[in-house]
Amino acid sequence: MVTQLPIKRIYDPKTKKIKKRIVFAENENGKGNLGSYQNKITVKIKMTGINFESDFHEDARVVIPGKGMVVKLHSIPPNLESVFEFNSKRKYLVFPYTTCKLENRHIENTCECNLLYGKDIDGGLQEFMDVPYELLIPVPENISLHDGCFVTDILVPFYSNINKVNVNYKTLILLNDILKEMNEILIILKHFNIQQSSFVFLDSSMVLNHASSYSSRFHTVFCFNKSLSKFAEFSCISTGKTLTKSVYNIFANFPIVAQSSDKTYHSMIPTYQDKIACVKVLEILSQLNTEQKEVLSSSNSPTLPIAKQVSQTNSSSSSSPTLISPPIPRFAWIWHEKDYDLVNFEDLDVDSTPKHKRTYQTIDDMNRLIKSSTLSRICYINRKTNKKSNLLLKV
Structure with missing residues (x-):
């Protein structure tokens, strides 16, 4: 039945x-x-x-x-x-x-x-x-x-676009929630050995309280928060001159319309061509897990982005003794x-x-x-x- x-x-x-x-x-x-x-x-x-x-x-x-x-x-x-x-x-x-x-x-x-x-x-x-x-x-x-499920949210777009700009200039990263998403940015910065000193991270709650202090301060803005698209425009340096278009940039992982002629607007929405970047990002996460395993076994280790260990068990239903390989340590880097x-x-x-x-x-x-x-x-x-x-x- x-x-x-x-x-x-x-x-x-x-x-x-x-x-x-x-x-x-x-x-x-x-x-x-x-x-x-x-x-x-x-x-x-x-x-x-x-x-x-x-x-x-x-x-x-x-x-x-x-x-x-x-x-x-x-x-x-x-x-x-x-x-x-x-x-x-x-x-x-x-x-x-x-x-x-x-x-x-x-x-x-x-x-x-x-x-x-x-x-x-x-x-x-x-x-x-x-x-x-x-x-x-x-x-x-x-x-x-879990990391595999969300790898294309921020990691892949940021990996594909970070090398299109001069990271020595002031750069703003706009997120939905810094505590939950910043790790994904830090992973890519670590991979490319980019210093964090020129980067500022903001989310909606922070912008609400301090918006005026960020007017025209940044050469580049990476916006992963659609509700902050106007703030991305507001915070990117504006000269009114088309000659500066290649110097000042706004990147967005959602459809964005150009608002001025003195800066360049970039889409971070992935396409099939970004599959190669996705493969590379998975390799980066795999390497981080290898490094994190070494961190756990050594007190003298480099500082890594925050990771959460994912529980994993191996079991066998056979009654006879079998050789079971040690569990592979997995860490969740993406919230x-x-x-x-x-x-x-x-x-x-x-x-x-x-x-x-x-x-x-x-x-x-x-x-x-x-x-x-x-x-x-x-x-x-x-x-x-x-x-x-x-x-x-x-x-």
Whole structure:
């Protein structure tokens, strides 16, 4: 007897709310074009990270949300077996910035538009999905999966753009919350051996109290807080002369419109071309974990950005003695708030009481976070269902 039905969580940008939809197997028959999946691999989503402050776009399609996705391989089509090795245990990051060509979305050969999972294409708040193999990045074993989920929020954009300016000039970093996000900036500064003395960090609460003192003080402004876009303009040096355009710069990780002709405006919104930067950032985090391990075993060690150790256990169900390798130490460098189970089914057994290893969120809980418009990073972990259900491979 079927006691559970699969569900989708769909974000509607018109209502700015997530809605639940029950998916019936008979409605999926014949759906999709097999040819469109020839260059895609079916993956099982292990963890999805959602930033409720920035991941829900006004110009989004009606889609399943979720930009940050760590996955395992589920199946590879025969035509890709020679170019992509199947490893069911290895974890991959799905680089969320893709193109219409990779997704087989447009027929025109000249079209190369950029697309984003969780905005233009169904994202990771589900159990299975098909992704182009080109988007899969192996996650180093000593990296926290939580860090993988949020690596494209600040780390990748800042890594890709910091070397475009003279960092010896006064530089302003505008964040949503300094205590929660500054570590991501410090990681990149450490990697490039950039001194922090020329950098000033501010968030909304600090700007509110001291805005006037920062007028036209900075050569470069990196803005990761959309609500401070006007302050970014206010704090960047303004000469009124077009000759200074290359000297004064404003960078933003959201769409920004040029307000004057005496400075240069840069978009930090990643594209598929930034996949290389993402690979490099993961290597940086892996190296930091190696260094942090040495820090723990030595009193004479260099100062590193703040890290939080992530618990990890190894277990074996075998009754016979087995050789178990020591656990790989993982450290979380990127702040996130909490983990929740992702329940991908509607329970029809009203008398049953679900026993979740972790807590889980209702759709109302998610919508309250969307409405709050405050920085809140949540990780959703797919868990198995033990009951008989009509769950589909793809929903």
